[in-house]
Amino acid sequence: MILLEVENVVKQFAGHRALDSVSLTVPENTVYGLLGPNGAGKTTLIRIINCITAPDSGEVRLHGKRMTAADVQHIGYLPEERGLYKKMKVGEQALYLAQLKGMTKRDALKALKYWFEKFEIQAWWDKKVEELSKGMAQKVQFITTILHDPKLLIFDEPFSGFDPVNADLMKREILELRDKGATIIFSTHNMETVEDLCENISLVDRSKIVLQGNVAEIRASHATNTFVVRSVNAFEGNGFEILSQTLKNNVFESTIKKQQAESNNSLLGSLIKQTEILSFEELLPGMNDIFINTVKR
Amino acid sequence: MSKISLIIKREYTTRVMKKSFILLTFLTPVLFAGMIALVVWLGGIKDDKVKTIMVIDKTQQYKDVLKSNESYTFEFVDADVDDMKKQNGKDEHFTALLYITGDLKTDSNAATLFSDKQVNMELKSYVAGLLNKYIEQQKLASYNIPNLKEMVEESRTDIELKTIKWGENGNEKEGSAELALIIGMVSAFIIYMFIVIYGAQVMSGVVQEKTNRIVEVIISSVKPFELMMGKIIGIAMVGLTQFLLWVALTGVISLAIGSFFGGDVDVSSLQKVGQMGMNPVPTNVAPSEMQALITALSSLNYTEIISLFIVYFLGGYLLYASLFAAIGSAVDNETDTQQFSLPIMLPIIFAIYAGIFSAENPDGPLAFWCSMIPFTSPIVMMVRLPFGVPVWQIALSLTILVLSFIGTTWMAGKIYRTGILMYGKKVTWGELWKWLRY
Numbered sequence: 001m002i003l004l005e006v007e008n009v010v011k012q013f014a015g016h017r018a019l020d021s022v023s024l025t026v027p028e029n030t031v032y033g034l035l036g037p038n039g040a041g042k043t044t045l046i047r048i049i050n051c052i053t054a055p056d057s058g059e060v061r062l063h064g065k066r067m068t069a070a071d072v073q074h075i076g077y078l079p080e081e082r083g084l085y086k087k088m089k090v091g092e093q094a095l096y097l098a099q100l101k102g103m104t105k106r107d108a109l110k111a112l113k114y115w116f117e118k119f120e121i122q123a124w125w126d127k128k129v130e131e132l133s134k135g136m137a138q139k140v141q142f143i144t145t146i147l148h149d150p151k152l153l154i155f156d157e158p159f160s161g162f163d164p165v166n167a168d169l170m171k172r173e174i175l176e177l178r179d180k181g182a183t184i185i186f187s188t189h190n191m192e193t194v195e196d197l198c199e200n201i202s203l204v205d206r207s208k209i210v211l212q213g214n215v216a217e218i219r220a221s222h223a224t225n226t227f228v229v230r231s232v233n234a235f236e237g238n239g240f241e242i243l244s245q246t247l248k249n250n251v252f253e254s255t256i257k258k259q260q261a262e263s264n265n266s267l268l269g270s271l272i273k274q275t276e277i278l279s280f281e282e283l284l285p286g287m288n289d290i291f292i293n294t295v296k297r
Numbered sequence: 298m299s300k301i302s303l304i305i306k307r308e309y310t311t312r313v314m315k316k317s318f319i320l321l322t323f324l325t326p327v328l329f330a331g332m333i334a335l336v337v338w339l340g341g342i343k344d345d346k347v348k349t350i351m352v353i354d355k356t357q358q359y360k361d362v363l364k365s366n367e368s369y370t371f372e373f374v375d376a377d378v379d380d381m382k383k384q385n386g387k388d389e390h391f392t393a394l395l396y397i398t399g400d401l402k403t404d405s406n407a408a409t410l411f412s413d414k415q416v417n418m419e420l421k422s423y424v425a426g427l428l429n430k431y432i433e434q435q436k437l438a439s440y441n442i443p444n445l446k447e448m449v450e451e452s453r454t455d456i457e458l459k460t461i462k463w464g465e466n467g468n469e470k471e472g473s474a475e476l477a478l479i480i481g482m483v484s485a486f487i488i489y490m491f492i493v494i495y496g497a498q499v500m501s502g503v504v505q506e507k508t509n510r511i512v513e514v515i516i517s518s519v520k521p522f523e524l525m526m527g528k529i530i531g532i533a534m535v536g537l538t539q540f541l542l543w544v545a546l547t548g549v550i551s552l553a554i555g556s557f558f559g560g561d562v563d564v565s566s567l568q569k570v571g572q573m574g575m576n577p578v579p580t581n582v583a584p585s586e587m588q589a590l591i592t593a594l595s596s597l598n599y600t601e602i603i604s605l606f607i608v609y610f611l612g613g614y615l616l617y618a619s620l621f622a623a624i625g626s627a628v629d630n631e632t633d634t635q636q637f638s639l640p641i642m643l644p645i646i647f648a649i650y651a652g653i654f655s656a657e658n659p660d661g662p663l664a665f666w667c668s669m670i671p672f673t674s675p676i677v678m679m680v681r682l683p684f685g686v687p688v689w690q691i692a693l694s695l696t697i698l699v700l701s702f703i704g705t706t707w708m709a710g711k712i713y714r715t716g717i718l719m720y721g722k723k724v725t726w727g728e729l730w731k732w733l734r735y
Contacts, residue, residue, distance in 0.1 A: 077514065084509070087311070097515075100300055100519055101518050
C-alpha cells in the first residue's frame with residue numbers, strides 16, 4: 001500500500017528553483033529516508049508535504065487522494081530547528097500543542113501520561129522549558145510530535161542534539177512506531193542511521209532527485225565487485241584480483257575483486273579449490289560513499 | 298475547543314498570569330493616585346524661607362507700598378544697581394533687586410526686577426500686584442471724585458458664563474468645556490498608550506515565535522492566519538482586561554480617598570493641582586463652583602464614552618496590531634524591528650498631536666478629517682467625543698475604521714504567511730511588497 005505520493009512537485013522562489021519536478025512514493029508502514037546536502041530542497045519538500053507551503057505545480061496525495069489542510073491532522077512533524085515556548089511549563093505546552101493537533105484535553109492528558117512515564121520524565125511536567133537542557137527539550141518535542149498517533153511522521157534530523165544513548169532510544173522508538181503501523185519520513189545527514197532504519201530513500205541534490213529506491217537495491221547496484229573472504233590459507237590471484245591480504249589469529253582475511261562478468265558462485269567455486277573458506281561476504285558500499293559519489297558528480 | 302480559541306486562550310493566560318502584568322495593573326492606579334496626593338501635599342507645604350528683595354527706589358514713593366510679609370522682606374537701599382549686583386552673594390544673598398527709576402503713574406515701564414536667576418512667576422505677580430493696586434488707587438484719587446473708589450468697586454463684575462449643551466430632544470445639560478477636554482485627552486492618551494504597548498507586544502510575540510522556531514510546529518497544525526489572529530485577539534483581551542481593571546480600581550480608590558478625607562477634598566485638591574504655579578493666591582472652591590463641577594461630571598454620557606472607547610480601542614488596535622504582526626514576521630530579531638516600525642509609529646504620534654490641536658476646535662476641519670482617517674481616528678475621535686459629535690460622523694468614522702482594519706489584517710496576513718518561514722534574509726520594503734502579491 002502506498003501512503004504518500006509526491007508527483008512532479010515544482011517550487012520556485014524568487015531567484016531560484018527550490019524543487020524541480022520532484023516525485024516520490026512512500027509505501028505504508030516503512031521508514032523512508034530523505035537525504036541530500038544542505039540547501040538541496042529537503043526542508044521545502046517537507047513543508048510542502050505538511051501543507052505549510054503550496055507547490056507551484058504538481059501534487060501530493062495521501063492514500064491516493066489529493067492532500068488537504070485537514071489531512072495535516074494525521075501528520076506529526078518534527079522540524080529541524082526545534083523550538084518550544086521557553087517561558088511555558090513543559091506539561092502545559094505539550095497539552096497545548098496536542099490540542100492544536102485536534103486532541104481532546106482528556107485524550108491528550110492520557111497520552112502524555114503514557115509517554116512521560118515511558119521516557120521517565122514525569123518530574124519535568126511543571127518545569128519551564130528554559131530550565132531544560134537541549135537534549136531534554138528535544139525529548140519533550142519528540143513526544144509532542146508523536147502524541148496524537150499520526151499515520152505519517154516526518155522527522156527532520158531527529159537525532160541531532162541527542163547523546164548516543166538517547167539517539168539510540170529515539171531510533172528504537174521510531175522503529176517501534178513503524179511496527180505499530182506508522183509511516184515515517186526522515187531527513188538526515190547521518191548515513192549510518194539510514195542503513196539501520198530506512199527501507200527506501202530519495203537523494204535530493206540541487207532541487208532534483210538524483211537517486212531513489214530501496215536501500216538494499218541501491219547498495220547492490222553500486223556494488224564494486226569486491227568481497228571479503230576469510231580462509232585457512234592464503235589465496236593466489238587467478239582470474240580475480242587480490243586487493244589486500246592479512247593474517248589475523250591464524251585466519252587469512254582477503255579483499256578480492258572479481259571480474260564484472262563473473263558470477264558470485266563461480267568466484268566462490270574458484271576460491272574453494274584453493275583452500276578452506278571460512279566466510280565469504282560481498283563488500284557493499286555504504287550509503288555514505290554512495291551519497292558522496294552521487295552528489296559530487 | 299476550536300484551534301483559534303486555543304491560541305487566544307494561551308496568549309491571554311500566559312500574559313495575564315505574568316507578574317509584570319499583575320503588578321502594572323494593580324500598581325498603576327495606586328501610583329497615579331499617590332502621585333496626585335503627593336503633588337497636592339507638596340503644594341500644601343508653605344515655603345517658609347523668607348526671601349529678601351532689595352529695592353532701589355529713586356522716587357522714594359513706594360516705601361509704604363512694598364510691605365514685608367511672611368514670604369518676602371523688602372529692604373530699601375540707596376545704591377547703584379551694578380554695585381548691588383556685584384555685592385550679591387558676598388555679604389548677604391538676596392533673591393531679587395527691584396529697581397524703580399521713575400513715577401510709575403506716568404511711566405509704567407519704570408520698574409525692573411533684577412535677579413541672578415530667572416525671577417519666578419509668583420514673585421513677579423506679587424510685586425506687580427502690589428504696585429498695580431497702589432497706582433490704581435493713586436490714579437483714582439487723582440480724579441478727585443468723591444466715592445469714586447466705592448463706585449469702581451461696585452462696578453467690578455465677574456460674569457460666569459454657563460455652558461449648556463442641549464440634546465436631540467431638547468433637554469439641557471450643564472456642561473463644562475474644561476471637563477470635556479480633560480476626559481477627551483485622557484481617553485485619547487489611554488488609547489494611544491494601549492495601541493503602542495499592546496501593538497509592540499504583538500510584534501515581539503511574533504518575533505519570539507519566529508526566533509524560537511516554534512512557529513513551524515504550530516503552523517503544521519493551524520493556518521498562519523489563525524495563529525496571527527489568535528495572537529492579536531488574545532492580546533486585545535489582555536488590554537481590555539487591564540483597562541476594565543483600571544476603571545474599577547480607580548473607582549474604588551477615589552471612593553476610598555473620598556470617604557477618607559470627606560466629600561469635597563477630592564475635587565478641590567484636584568483643582569489645586571490644575572492651578573499650581575499659575576495663581577499664587579490659594580483659591581477655595583466656592584460651593585457654587587463645586588456644584589457646577591458635579592453637574593458637569595454627571596452631564597457626560599459615560600455609557601457612550603466608555604462603550605465608544607472600547608470600540609475605538611479595538612478598531613485602532615486591530616488596525617495597528619496586524620501591521621505590527623507583519624513587521625514581526627518579516628525580521629529575524631527584535632533589534633531589526635526598528636527600521637520597519639518607524640513608519641507605523643509616525644501616524645500614531647501624529648494622531649496624538651492632532652488630538653491635542655483638535656481639542657481647541659473639536660468641530661474644525663483638522664478634527665473632522667483626522668477623526669475620519671482610520672490611522673488617526675481612534676485617538677482624535679476620543680478627544681472630540683465629550684464635546685458631542687454627530688451620530689453620522691461616528692458611524693462613518695467607525696465604518697472606515699472597520700473596513701481599514703479588515704484591509705490591513707488581510708495584507709498583514711499575506712506578509713506574515715511568507716515572513717515567518719523566512720530566515721537569514723535581510724528584508725527590504727520591496728521584498729515585503731513582493732510577499733504581498735504572492
